[in-house]
Amino acid sequence: MDGNDIIEWLNEGVDQWVSGQSVDCVILGYGNHTLYILAMKWKGIESWTLPGGFIFKNESMDQAATRVLKDRTGLDFPFLKQFHTFGNHDRRDETQVDRELAVLGIKNPKVVSWFKQRFITTGYIALVNIEDCELQQDPMSDDIAWHPVENLPSMLFDHKEIIETALQQIKIQINYLPVGLSLLPEKFTMKDFQKLYECISQVELDRANFQKKILKLGITERLEKQMGGGAHKAPYLYKFDEQKYQELLDKGIGFMS
Amino acid sequence: MDGNDIIEWLNEGVDQWVSGQSVDCVILGYGNHTLYILAMKWKGIESWTLPGGFIFKNESMDQAATRVLKDRTGLDFPFLKQFHTFGNHDRRDETQVDRELAVLGIKNPKVVSWFKQRFITTGYIALVNIEDCELQQDPMSDDIAWHPVENLPSMLFDHKEIIETALQQIKIQINYLPVGLSLLPEKFTMKDFQKLYECISQVELDRANFQKKILKLGITERLEKQMGGGAHKAPYLYKFDEQKYQELLDKGIGFMS
DNA sequence: ACAAAAGTGTTTATAATACACCCATGA
DNA sequence: TCATGGGTGTATTATAAACACTTTTGT
Structure with a gap:
């Protein structure tokens, strides 16, 4: 997708998406005795983001998360579960949004105000087999990669906090999640x-x-x-x-x- | 609050609240060796609802839940914790919304469409000491009361499902929640x-x-x-x-x- | 005096922990 | 043949479960 395609995609999207709501996926993989998390890099910005997306007006939140996961990894029925909703009104750093919009050359006021509105995001945990994934970038990213949990890059907004919350939850729920089945x-x-x-x-x-x-x-x-x-x-x-x-x-x- | 006050309150509210998002509290109390849940009855409708509310643009989701709880029970610092976000696009029954709007005599199109939009709601669990509560109705309700968990009345929308999810979560997390401290x-x-x-x-x-x-x-x-x-x-x-x-x-x- | 329910003790079964032992393998 | 890590066994301790016995209370 080049610059104009993205602008077109966003112009159409903002009318079809539920406003103010998103989903973000903490996708966990395992290999070499190490836990990995999938992250993407927004174009022209040195911060990484969780694979996420907006919610179409005619789909449920769960469906949106499933779609995001499928789009990024190609997986159809991985383990996927909502774990927390992040609802602070100041969770998104406006300067980072501004920079990204500038990089993408987005000037349409409707799209700009879409991105600048208050967002809550619902975090989903996904457990996947790394080898089964066929990674695919999203329109706003120029890189997608697995990062060891112990050595995460700088993350956008509150995405570090989202990851930490997810890891904590998995730790607590370890005996009730299919960690072996899904990750090995x-x-x-x-x-x-x-x-x-x-x-x-x-x-x-x-x-x-x-x-x-x-x-x-x-x-x-x-x-x-x-x-x-x-x-x-x-x-x-x-x-x-x-x-x-x-x-x-x-x-x-x-x-x- | 009489009819005109409510209409006034809503007219002002819809500009101050975040659209499409709400919080609902499953407030648990305990007495006579029985668990109770606090519910309110919407005016003119034979269904009960969980104490809930909308989120002001300048407050976080957690703050909104805390405010709702304070408004209904008078409690300042009870145990309160988000447990799940309900995001199905068809979770609200439109006919019930219509009836309530009719009962309240609400005709302002802005308010009507506010109520008819898609809502996601984030459920909070609160654990309280019944005796410490000073119950207070909300503007849209004409009754507020404790109901035994084993004998709940007919509930609005998906509020029964919200309660069941909450009870399930408490059951799983019982050893990590201050159930004794908060409920006894x-x-x-x-x-x-x-x-x-x-x-x-x-x-x-x-x-x-x-x-x-x-x-x-x-x-x-x-x-x-x-x-x-x-x-x-x-x-x-x-x-x-x-x-x-x-x-x-x-x-x-x-x-x- | 009696029934009801509380406090406490004992026995048994089960599970967690620590560690020891021997074995197969590739260098 | 030797170091490395793998499979399996055992002794010890800690925890859970079942239930028995005694005590205190109001009627």
């Missing part, structure tokens, strides 16, 4: 799973006890060994029994203390 | 506390084990006995050590399995 690849080792838990909960776990507990839950199926991981005994690969995993979550039974 | 009177018996837990969690607990566990937490202080409760041993009254209670919650340590 189809085949994984117990170590992968354990490190994922440790990344999210920020607590170190005992290797032996973790393994026993997970196995006892009966949500995994043991596959072949993963050879070639180094000079040591090869670990088994596992995959999830999705149905049993889901049943455990539905019952609200956590599986770590 | 200053002096209470262990039985009161236990029944409160049972009401919220919908699980029956063992009397002896409950008592031991709570005592072991060290968040209570034993007071005099409560005589006159019937032909049986008199139970002790307790009060909370607020600081220690709060410390427990902050650490995220639940106190029931």
